[in-house]
Amino acid sequence: MVGSDRVSSSRPTLSKTAVLGVFAALLIAAGCERASSREIILRFWAMGREGEVVTGLLPEFERTHPGIRVKVQQLPWTAAHEKLLTAFAGEVTPDICQLGNTWIPELVALDALEPLDRYVASSPIVDATDYFAGIWDTNRIGGKLYGVPWYVDTRLVFYRRDLLRDAGFSAPPRSWHEWTQMLAAIERQSRPDRHAILLPLNEVEPLLALALQGDEPLLRDDGRWGNFRSGGFRRALAFYLEMFQRGWAPVVANAAISNVWNEFGRGRFVFYVSGPWNIGELQRRLPADQQQSWTTAPLPGPDGPGASIAGGSSLVVFRASRHQAAAWRLIEFLSQPTVQRHFHALTGDLPPRRASWQDPQLAADAHARAFREQLERVKPAPKVPEWERIAAEMRLVAERAVRRGLSAQDAARELDARTDQILEKRRWILTRRDGG
Amino acid sequence: MKSAAAAWCFVAPALVVIGLFFIAPVIVALAMSLTDFDIYALADRGNLRLVGLRNYAQLLQTPLFWQALGNTFYFVVVGVPLSIGVSFGTALLLHSRVTRFQAAFRTALFAPVVTTLVAVAVIWRYLLHPHYGLLNYGLGRLGVPPIDWLGDPSWAMPAIILLAVWKNFGYNMVIFLVGLQSIPEPLYEAARIDGASALRQFRHVTLPTLVPIVTMVNILTIAGYFQLFAEPYVMTQGGPLQSTVSVLYFMYEEGFKWWNLGSASAVAFLLFLLIFGVTAVQLWLSRWQGVP
Numbered sequence: 001m002v003g004s005d006r007v008s009s010s011r012p013t014l015s016k017t018a019v020l021g022v023f024a025a026l027l028i029a030a031g032c033e034r035a036s037s038r039e040i041i042l043r044f045w046a047m048g049r050e051g052e053v054v055t056g057l058l059p060e061f062e063r064t065h066p067g068i069r070v071k072v073q074q075l076p077w078t079a080a081h082e083k084l085l086t087a088f089a090g091e092v093t094p095d096i097c098q099l100g101n102t103w104i105p106e107l108v109a110l111d112a113l114e115p116l117d118r119y120v121a122s123s124p125i126v127d128a129t130d131y132f133a134g135i136w137d138t139n140r141i142g143g144k145l146y147g148v149p150w151y152v153d154t155r156l157v158f159y160r161r162d163l164l165r166d167a168g169f170s171a172p173p174r175s176w177h178e179w180t181q182m183l184a185a186i187e188r189q190s191r192p193d194r195h196a197i198l199l200p201l202n203e204v205e206p207l208l209a210l211a212l213q214g215d216e217p218l219l220r221d222d223g224r225w226g227n228f229r230s231g232g233f234r235r236a237l238a239f240y241l242e243m244f245q246r247g248w249a250p251v252v253a254n255a256a257i258s259n260v261w262n263e264f265g266r267g268r269f270v271f272y273v274s275g276p277w278n279i280g281e282l283q284r285r286l287p288a289d290q291q292q293s294w295t296t297a298p299l300p301g302p303d304g305p306g307a308s309i310a311g312g313s314s315l316v317v318f319r320a321s322r323h324q325a326a327a328w329r330l331i332e333f334l335s336q337p338t339v340q341r342h343f344h345a346l347t348g349d350l351p352p353r354r355a356s357w358q359d360p361q362l363a364a365d366a367h368a369r370a371f372r373e374q375l376e377r378v379k380p381a382p383k384v385p386e387w388e389r390i391a392a393e394m395r396l397v398a399e400r401a402v403r404r405g406l407s408a409q410d411a412a413r414e415l416d417a418r419t420d421q422i423l424e425k426r427r428w429i430l431t432r433r434d435g436g
Numbered sequence: 437m438k439s440a441a442a443a444w445c446f447v448a449p450a451l452v453v454i455g456l457f458f459i460a461p462v463i464v465a466l467a468m469s470l471t472d473f474d475i476y477a478l479a480d481r482g483n484l485r486l487v488g489l490r491n492y493a494q495l496l497q498t499p500l501f502w503q504a505l506g507n508t509f510y511f512v513v514v515g516v517p518l519s520i521g522v523s524f525g526t527a528l529l530l531h532s533r534v535t536r537f538q539a540a541f542r543t544a545l546f547a548p549v550v551t552t553l554v555a556v557a558v559i560w561r562y563l564l565h566p567h568y569g570l571l572n573y574g575l576g577r578l579g580v581p582p583i584d585w586l587g588d589p590s591w592a593m594p595a596i597i598l599l600a601v602w603k604n605f606g607y608n609m610v611i612f613l614v615g616l617q618s619i620p621e622p623l624y625e626a627a628r629i630d631g632a633s634a635l636r637q638f639r640h641v642t643l644p645t646l647v648p649i650v651t652m653v654n655i656l657t658i659a660g661y662f663q664l665f666a667e668p669y670v671m672t673q674g675g676p677l678q679s680t681v682s683v684l685y686f687m688y689e690e691g692f693k694w695w696n697l698g699s700a701s702a703v704a705f706l707l708f709l710l711i712f713g714v715t716a717v718q719l720w721l722s723r724w725q726g727v728p
Contacts (some may be wrong), residue, residue, distance in 0.1 A: 088479060110479040187467060202675060253676055254586050385475060390695050396678065403589065403677055425476055429483060 011277045013395040015377070040326045042070045043094040045084075048311065049075045050098060050151070053346045054334075055284060061333045068326050071134040082110070090114050095321040098313045098328055099147060106385040108141045114317045115144040115322055116331075125332045130353045134310040134378035141383050147314030148331050149192045151340075151349035154308045155299065155376050158272045158282070160264070162293045163194075167270075172297030176239055177299045182232070186270050196248040197271040198264075199240070200257065204395035205309060206273040209299055210236040211394075212379040219419070223384040224427045226393075226419030235302065238408040240402055251402055259284040264294070275311070279367045280348040296370040299379070308380035312352065385421035386422050393418045446543050455481055464644060465695065469701035478695070491702035493555045501703070504686040512661045515597045520650075520657060522605040527599050527612035542613070546606040553603065557670040560599050561586070565666060588673055589679040596667050596680050603667075605659075608653050615649040616642070 037181045046054050058070050073094070075083055081103065088110055099107065107113050114197075120126050126148055139147040153272060159172055160161060167186045173179035186196040199206050214232020219225065241250040243261035250269075257263055264272060265286045282294060299308045315334060317327045333339060335402070339357040343349060350371055351357060357372055381387055396413060401411040447723045469491055476483040495501045526545055530538055549558065563570050564585035585595040619642065627637045664682040668674055674681040674689070681689075683703065691700025 085475065085695060087476065106475060110475060202673070253586070273494065399675075399677055425474060425483075428485075429476055 002011075002136070008326060036068060039322050040068045042068060042096060042323055042326055042330060044070050044072045044330065045075055045094045045097040046072055047075050047082075047098050047100075049347055049351065051075065053343065056346065057334070057339060057343065058156045060339075063332070065326075065329055072332060077285075091320065093316060093318040093320050094105050095323050096141050096327040097316055098150060099316050101135075101147065101149070101310070101312055101314050102225075102381060102388055102391075103145055104139060104314065104316070105141055105383045105387065107268070108146055109385040112319055114319045114321070115146060115258075116148065116317065116328070117145050119328045119331075120145060120148070122223065123328075123332060126335050127353075131208075131337055132352060132354070132375045132378060134176040134380060135312060135352050135375070138310050138312075138383070139314050147316040148311045148335060150315050150334060150354045150373060151347070151353035152273050152378070153274055153311035153350070154371065154374055155205045155275055155309060155311075156301060156370055157297045158264070158274055158278060159295060159297060160267060160294050160300040162269045163267055171298045171424070174298075175300050175304050176302050176306075176420065180242075183243065184246070184270070187248055194267060195250045195274075196268045197258070198252075198260070198269040199243065199245060199249045199273060200253055200397045201251065202253040202395070204391050204402045205311075207237070207240050207394065207398050208381065208391060209273070209308040210240055210306075212309060212381070213299075213301045217382065219384065219390075222430065224307070224423060224430060226416040228388070228415040228419065234408050234412050237398065237401070237411060239429075240398065241408055241411075244402045245319075265290055276350050276368075276371055277348060279365075282365075293400065296367045298370050298374045305373075306378065307377045307379045308374055310380045323351050384423070384426060386426060389422055390419050393422070456503045465701045465704060468697055469699075469705055471698045472696075472699075473698040487698070491699045492706070495699065495702055496705065500678060500681065501683075502660060504681045504683045507680060508662060508664060510593055510680045511597060511664050512658060513602070514594075515600055516598065516654075516661050517662070519601045519605050520608060520653060521563055523608035524612050526605065527609045527616060530609070530613055531616040538707050542610075543676075545609060548603050549606040551603075553666050554670055556603060557667075558598070561671065564595055570616055589677040590673055592676055592679045596664075596671060599668050599671065600661070600664070604657075608657060611649060611653055612646070617645050619645045633700050647725075651718070658718070659711050659715060662714070663709070683710075695720070 003146050019163075044054075045051075055072050058072065062069060073136055080100075084093075084103070084107065088107075088278060093112060098434060104113070118409070120128060129150055132152065135149045135152050138206060139149065162171070164170075164182065164423060166263065167182065169182050169185070173182055183196040185196070212235050214230070216230035216232040218227055218233060220227040228237075239292060250363060259280055260272070261278075262285070263269065264282070268370075279296070286294070293314070300306060313329045315322050317331070321327055334343070335353070337351070337353065337356040337358075340351040340353070341359050341362070344351055344356070346360065350368070351362075352375075357363070362368055362372075381391070384390075397406075397411050397418070399416045400406055400414075401408070406414070443714055454519065458517060470486060471477070472485045472487050472491070474716050481484070529535060530542055530545070534539065562568070564572075566582050566587065567585040571585070576582065585593050623641050623645070624637055627641050663684050665684040665688065667681040668682060668685055669688075672680045674685055686708065687700050687703040689708065690696050690703060
């Protein structure tokens with residue numbers, strides 16, 4: 001009896017509390033609702049290692065830009081291309097994305113990217129003239145800018161200083177002619193376990209870099225036809241093939257090397273054409289007493305220092321995004337020289353603007369210096385959506401020429417034929433556009 | 437009539453699922469193989485052209501398609517007998533009365549089937565390494581000069597076959613083992629009483645009883661081996677000199693790497709017709725031999 005009484009008397013109090021509680025919760029929820037409707041959530045897709053590292057930079061952005069929150073989604077490089085196209089087809093593209101700059105033409109062909117010219121024109125931070133010209137140019141298609149370079153990637157020469165000195169040379173080569181002499185001198189030492197240079201057959205970049213050094217474009221007539229029959233490409237291919245024919249370069253793919261850094265340390269090859277990530281790899285993997293024995297040099301050209309490829313990633317804003325202004329804010333934040341230096345310290349990725357290179361730490365890095373010089377001489381590959389496929393065919397034809405002894409002339413003709421077939425649809429579309 | 441309606445009700449869910457997730461996509465793919473669907477068409481359907489059988493005609497003129505077909509046949513013709521032979525051999529060994537630790541061996545030999553191919557590929561790349569690989573070390577002891585397994589166009593496919601056989605033989609081995617264990621003992625007993633040697637017992641008791649199982653294993657293995665993809669994908673990426681590009685790998689590159697879904701669908705249909713044809717011939721052969 002007493003118990004029931006107590007229960008009945010306490011009931012109203014309980015329900016009153018409950019009602020108050022619910023009311024309070026509703027108030028809080030409403031407050032949150034209002035706050036989150038003002039808060040913009042940016043969806044940012046980033047790839048590989050950069051996707052991991054960038055999350056560490058974002059708290060600073062969110063602190064200085066109240067009202068914008070960034071949600072990073074990390075994509076593995078191998079799946080990124082497919083995922084981007086699927087996202088486009090399903091209309092779920094992100095607001096801002098890291099994009100390998102050779103993919104930009106493809107996404108522009110899909111009309112998926114927002115031109116950034118008007119943002120850059122009024123930006124106090126992104127200054128087009130401060131960026132390396134070749135890298136900036138990879139983002140311009142049909143006179144419009146579709147991305148801002150985030151970090152750059154190019155190819156140049158890694159070499160063993162001590163072994164080159166043994167062969168009688170104290171400085172790295174500056175022209176193809178000097179390079180040829182050095183390669184031949186190393187070969188004359190006839191060490192059975194040593195090759196003069198490593199050019200893995202599963203990589204197209206070394207050949208592409210040499211090919212870009214010529215004056216003639218690789219595609220002609222606004223990317224309608226292949227132009228590999230031109231003298232420039234044939235010379236580059238002939239030089240590339242000569243390195244194999246004379247036994248200076250071993251006929252191998254990367255799989256046969258398995259640990260390229262150890263082999264470089266053992267002196268199995270003296271020259272190696274590769275990219276900036278290998279600075280960090282070699283510093284980490286070679287023993288301390290070997291660190292003085294290697295360094296980098298700009299890529300030799302036909303007559304004097306030559307061009308190389310303009311690779312790397314850009315930051316792009318998607319056309320379908322509803323938060324383009326906020327996305328641009330993030331691009332500006334990541335383009336600040338201080339942030340880029342921090343990013344370089346975390347990843348080893350090279351910054352795309354000159355101001356970011358004015359930094360004691362980067363200036364003191366002897367291995368990075370050659371890259372700084374090379375970046376003034378980088379050239380974009382042809383900007384057509386089909387380029388990646390054409391580059392793959394270039395690699396296959398070059399491999400065939402190396403292994404089956406095709407002449408540079410025949411290989412160039414074969415490459416032109418394959419390229420023209422790949423570009424058939426592009427020609428049809430361009431003709432129709434011009435006609436209608 | 438009523439029972440027919442009830443039957444339809446029972447099979448309807450399965451039919452709907454099969455129709456939605458199998459038959460409909462197949463029809464869409466067939467339609468797509470008659471177009472030149474690519475990224476331009478993804479951007480604007482106005483860029484889609486109906487090309488009829490041109491994808492097929494163009495494929496038949498593509499040297500790489502024929503090379504991929506040749507590579508696939510090479511893989512099937514060498515790989516299938518080898519794989520079935522190894523499966524059968526190990527099954528016989530495991531079934532033998534003198535074998536000890538049967539369960540342990542059975543598990544060990546079956547392990548490759550359930551191991552992730554990517555992990556296996558890492559190990560095999562080391563085994564096949566031209567300078568430091570165990571395989572070349574062993575061959576070197578026999579006086580064979582080192583072979584660049586994955587780098588030499590004429591050795592890459594044998595290396596892939598070796599890997600595939602090692603990876604897959606355990607599955608058929610278990611099927612054969614079940615077959616061997618289900619042969620009634622009295623048959624052998626009767627043969628022994630008739631004075632048959634071990635070899636004759638094998639020829640006249642074991643083999644004939646196993647024919648239905650061999651037929652099934654054959655059909656499944658051939659159909660599976662025609663769909664070679666993962667091994668070259670993880671080991672060689674189709675190289676060197678495209679000597680390990682299979683039909684399926686060719687289709688993957690055409691469709692998912694270059695986004696030419698039209699011609700990739702055409703490849704898929706040609707492969708389907710090929711496997712269908714080969715399987716039909718096998719079934720006809722087995723029926724002709726009088727196997728149920």
